[in-house]
Amino acid sequence: MTSDLERALRSAAGGLAVPADELGERIHMRAADEGLLDVAYASLDSPLGELTVAATPAGLVRVAYADFRDRDSVLEDLAARVSPRVLESPARLDAVRRELDEYFEGRRHSFEVPIDWSLTRGFTRGVLQATARIPFGEVGTYASVAGEAGSPRAVRAAGNALGANPMPVVVPCHRVLRTGGALGGYTGGLHRKEYLLRLEGRLT
Numbered sequence: 364m365t366s367d368l369e370r371a372l373r374s375a376a377g378g379l380a381v382p383a384d385e386l387g388e389r390i391h392m393r394a395a396d397e398g399l400l401d402v403a404y405a406s407l408d409s410p411l412g413e414l415t416v417a418a419t420p421a422g423l424v425r426v427a428y429a430d431f432r433d434r435d436s437v438l439e440d441l442a443a444r445v446s447p448r449v450l451e452s453p454a455r456l457d458a459v460r461r462e463l464d465e466y467f468e469g470r471r472h473s474f475e476v477p478i479d480w481s482l483t484r485g486f487t488r489g490v491l492q493a494t495a496r497i498p499f500g501e502v503g504t505y506a507s508v509a510g511e512a513g514s515p516r517a518v519r520a521a522g523n524a525l526g527a528n529p530m531p532v533v534v535p536c537h538r539v540l541r542t543g544g545a546l547g548g549y550t551g552g553l554h555r556k557e558y559l560l561r562l563e564g565r566l567t
Contacts (some may be wrong), residue, residue: 493508
């Protein structure tokens with residue numbers, strides 16, 4: 364999907380004799396410099412498959428598994444819920460790419476990129492912020508994150524909130540298990556939850 368902003372900028376620059384890659388980078392830089400870029404996105408490779416990642420000036424706003432939700436639908440959702448000014452800009456996601464690479468290589472145990480929580484509200488945001496505080500190598504339960512969000516009996520609602528996590532891996536919903544230790548569900552599929560828990564030493 365090419366955003367309306369990107370199409371307009373490319374059309375305006377159509378007469379320039381510039382290689383496509385260089386033109387794309389100029390478009391991204393110009394849009395950012397003029398305050399026209401509200402959401403930057405990029406596609407990243409990972410051991411779990413391709414990821415679509417997006418960020419606003421406030422921070423990381425979206426991480427999506429490409430085979431679970433295709434990039435076009437992710438971008439349409441961002442355009443509707445955050446801003447229609449969405450543009451592919453890999454350079455703006457370099458810090459996210461680097462931290463994810465380090466995490467998957469076992470060299471990073473916590474993420475430092477800022478988070479933009481604007482896709483979450485109320486109880487859901489509380490559950491996800493509680494989840495973000497679970498350290499590498501440790502786990503919580505649906506009941507514990509519900510309690511930290513202010514509603515200890517809302518276990519099912521906590522599960523729904525985790526299922527709606529817009530930033531899996533970085534906001535580590537894979538670290539939340541059922542009481543008793545069963546894995547529970549996972550937006551990207553249980554094989555991914557198992558992979559991440561093995562990476563962190565919680566499964567053998």
